[in-house]
Amino acid sequence: xxxxxxxxxxxxxxxxxxxxxxxxxxxxxxxxxxxxxxxxxxxxxxxxxxxxxxxxxxxxxxxxxxxxxxxxxxxxxxxxxxxxxxxxxxxxxxxxxxxxxxxxxxxxxxxxxxxxxxxxxxxxxxxxxxxxxxxxxxxxxxxxxxxxxxxxxxxxxxxxxxxxxxxxxxxxxxxxxxxxxxxxxxxxxxxxxxxxxxxxxxxxxxxxxxxxxxxxxxxxxxxxxxxxxxxxxxxxxxxxxxxxxxxxxxxxxxxxxxxxxxxxxxxxxxxxxxxxxxxxxxxxxxxxxxxxxxxxxxxxxxxxxxxxxxxxxxxxxxxxxxx
Amino acid sequence: xxxxxxxxxxxxxxxxxxxxxxxxxxxxxxxxxxxxxxxxxxxxxxxxxxxxxxxxxxxxxxxxxxxxxxxxxxxxxxxxxxxxxxxxxxxxxxxxxxxxxxxxxxxxxxxxxxxxxxxxxxxxxxxxxxxxxxxxxxxxxxxxxxxxxxxxxxxxxxxxxxxxxxxxxxxxxxxxxxxxxxxxxxxxxxxxxxxxxxxxxxxxxxxxxxxxxxxxxxxxxxxxxxxxxxxxxxxxxxxxxxxxxxxxxxxxxxxxxxxxxxxxxxxxxxxxxxxxxxxxxxxxxxxxxxxxxxxxxxxxxxxxxxxxxxxxxxxxxxxxxxxxxxxxxxxxxxxxxxxxxxxxxxxxxxxxxxxxxxxxxxxxxx
Numbered sequence: 293x294x295x296x297x298x299x300x301x302x303x304x305x306x307x308x309x310x311x312x313x314x315x316x317x318x319x320x321x322x323x324x325x326x327x328x329x330x331x332x333x334x335x336x337x338x339x340x341x342x343x344x345x346x347x348x349x350x351x352x353x354x355x356x357x358x359x360x361x362x363x364x365x366x367x368x369x370x371x372x373x374x375x376x377x378x379x380x381x382x383x384x385x386x387x388x389x390x391x392x393x394x395x396x397x398x399x400x401x402x403x404x405x406x407x408x409x410x411x412x413x414x415x416x417x418x419x420x421x422x423x424x425x426x427x428x429x430x431x432x433x434x435x436x437x438x439x440x441x442x443x444x445x446x447x448x449x450x451x452x453x454x455x456x457x458x459x460x461x462x463x464x465x466x467x468x469x470x471x472x473x474x475x476x477x478x479x480x481x482x483x484x485x486x487x488x489x490x491x492x493x494x495x496x497x498x499x500x501x502x503x504x505x506x507x508x509x510x511x512x513x514x515x516x517x518x519x520x521x522x523x524x525x526x527x528x529x530x531x532x533x534x535x536x537x538x539x540x541x542x543x544x545x546x547x548x549x550x551x552x553x554x555x556x557x558x559x560x561x562x563x564x565x566x567x568x569x570x571x572x573x574x575x576x577x578x579x580x581x582x583x584x585x586x587x588x589x590x591x592x593x594x595x596x597x598x599x600x601x602x603x604x605x606x607x608x609x610x611x612x613x614x615x
Numbered sequence: 616x617x618x619x620x621x622x623x624x625x626x627x628x629x630x631x632x633x634x635x636x637x638x639x640x641x642x643x644x645x646x647x648x649x650x651x652x653x654x655x656x657x658x659x660x661x662x663x664x665x666x667x668x669x670x671x672x673x674x675x676x677x678x679x680x681x682x683x684x685x686x687x688x689x690x691x692x693x694x695x696x697x698x699x700x701x702x703x704x705x706x707x708x709x710x711x712x713x714x715x716x717x718x719x720x721x722x723x724x725x726x727x728x729x730x731x732x733x734x735x736x737x738x739x740x741x742x743x744x745x746x747x748x749x750x751x752x753x754x755x756x757x758x759x760x761x762x763x764x765x766x767x768x769x770x771x772x773x774x775x776x777x778x779x780x781x782x783x784x785x786x787x788x789x790x791x792x793x794x795x796x797x798x799x800x801x802x803x804x805x806x807x808x809x810x811x812x813x814x815x816x817x818x819x820x821x822x823x824x825x826x827x828x829x830x831x832x833x834x835x836x837x838x839x840x841x842x843x844x845x846x847x848x849x850x851x852x853x854x855x856x857x858x859x860x861x862x863x864x865x866x867x868x869x870x871x872x873x874x875x876x877x878x879x880x881x882x883x884x885x886x887x888x889x890x891x892x893x894x895x896x897x898x899x900x901x902x903x904x905x906x907x908x909x910x911x912x913x914x915x916x917x918x919x920x921x922x923x924x925x926x927x928x929x930x931x932x933x934x935x936x937x938x939x940x941x942x943x944x945x946x947x948x949x950x951x952x953x954x955x956x957x958x959x960x961x962x963x964x965x966x967x968x969x970x971x972x973x974x975x976x977x978x979x980x981x
Binding site for chain 2: 332334337339340343347445447448454458530534535536538540541542543582585586588590591592
């Protein structure tokens with residue numbers, strides 16, 4: 293990153309980076325789409341593509357705040373656990389406590405927010421390194437999920453609850469519409485607001501950011517809290533889609549999320565990245581997995597292919613940027 | 616360089632535009648429309664009170680090539696490798712079947728749903744499943760039925776209305792009877808026996824004990840069950856309970872171990888007391904868990920079902936449904952080498968449990 297013009301104005305420097313990274317990803321994505329549509333005539337159909345958006349919405353929702361967090365030089369490993377904890381709270385407060393469903397959904401969102409706030413406090417104010425703080429809360433929140441649910445699942449949600457995870461708005465899956473709105477918001481926040489510039493600044497050089505008057509603690513706290521709230525929202529949609537709340541839900545989801553963000557060109561060291569890149573990364577992983585399954589490649593083999601693509605994309609990216 | 620990249624991106628954008636437009640067009644009819652044959656009006660022939668699912672307007676698949684996809688709870692473990700083996704055997708025997716198993720590598724319902732969803736998109740003819748969660752799997756199975764795909768469960772059922780038939784590997788009654796028969800064959804009709812169960816409130820174990828008592832009292836009234844002790848899914852506790860039984864009831868001739876933990880615990884206690892051959896140990900467990908005891912001869916047989924047969928029956932059921940030979944209300948399924956299997960409502964019964972012994976235990980790895 294440092295080889296590019298440090299002195300150049302922030303905006304144009306970023307624009308160059310974005311253009312190359314996203315260009316590469318775009319080539320990869322199109323190559324994948326063409327290749328897979330030649331291999332399976334079921335792949336490139338409206339039905340299949342729209343259906344895929346149902347399956348990847350939860351990952352995508354979590355990837356939005358994760359992009360900002362990684363750009364700021366942090367990481368949030370606890371997103372899968374926060375999702376499970378929130379989902380369990382939804383099922384628990386509705387089925388066992390007997391609260392009305394809308395209230396249970398609110399509790400689900402607040403649980404996610406609480407998880408994120410705890411992360412934020414630990415990282416921004418107690419100054420625990422994000423990797424360690426969220427590794428710890430990954431275990432703690434998962435423990436809450438199992439403890440509260442007693443490893444039992446809540447189920448039997450009413451028909452209308454299915455709207456959020458299985459219903460449609462016009463031709464589009466409900467959660468896809470929600471996702472698109474949030475993608476636009478996240479993109480605008482990151483690329484068009486002062487808050488977004490602060491996030492880049494913190495990731496590039498935290499000390500310098502602090503001396504230039506950026507409220508580093510507050511920005512970090514907000515990012516992790518937002519990640520928690522998003523986990524609560526993802527838990528709500530997940531519960532509506534899968535119609536059951538289980539303590540083991542979304543185990544290992546954080547890896548899918550981080551893989552998509554990193555594949556999308558966000559530097560794991562912080563300082564650079566974009567929401568558009570993350571969306572492209574998500575599309576590549578999702579379509580690759582879907583397309584390979586449709587062409588009859590076994591599930592375990594698709595993991596390897598996705599791993600290879602991840603490495604390949606980084607290699608191409610480096611190659612292009614070096615020239 | 617920057618310029619070329621930029622223009623390249625632009626042309627790619629245009630290319631995707633074209634692609635998207637192409638895929639937005641209605642997909643070409645994949646197959647020539649089937650000649651409109653008078654389809655049997657399935658709905659009107661349903662027996663009263665039929666609750667199982669019905670596929671919507673399934674195409675006529677009689678005698679045609681079937682694409683069958685099997686989605687067990689997970690792959691990579693011996694048990695489901697065995698069900699797959701049975702399915703492959705049946706597919707080969709029947710011929711004209713494109714069969715494959717694919718599922719997540721962890722027993723996770725959300726991943727299992729994704730696999731099934733992809734198979735629906737692929738347009739397969741039959742989906743076989745062993746569900747990780749009977750309720751959570753229901754919507755995606757109903758979606759399959761809505762698209763005319765045949766849906767058959769085995770091993771672990773879904774909600775009844777989300778699948779057509781379920782192959783039930785073992786009824787409580789059959790297991791209870793098999794356990795008693797196995798014990799009687801080793802200790803005779805007149806003996807004192809004891810039971811080591813999992814916990815005293817475990818629902819499955821209690822149903823088995825109920826059936827065992829019922830069967831023993833009607834057929835072998837002199838077989839006396841002297842005590843039932845819990846082991847709480849702890850092999851050490853089972854070991855200790857069996858020691859207590861041998862001390863308290865010196866005349867005891869046989870011990871039942873009713874879980875995959877209680878059985879090896881009981882066998883171990885008998886072995887360490889040097890009473891192999893004097894006290895019979897009979898129970899439910901998996902071949903791998905009991906292999907050493909069976910090889911040594913301390914345990915003569917292990918009662919369970921045969922997962923190979925379970926998979927085999929599931930594929931036969933799928934073919935029979937596709938050919939119109941298995942319909943709601945039928946009471947018998949012809950399943951190749953397994954002969955005729957009884958059907959109870961929408962559950963196909965695999966029949967009496969399978970007995971693993973010294974001679975056959977090495978054919979199984981689960």
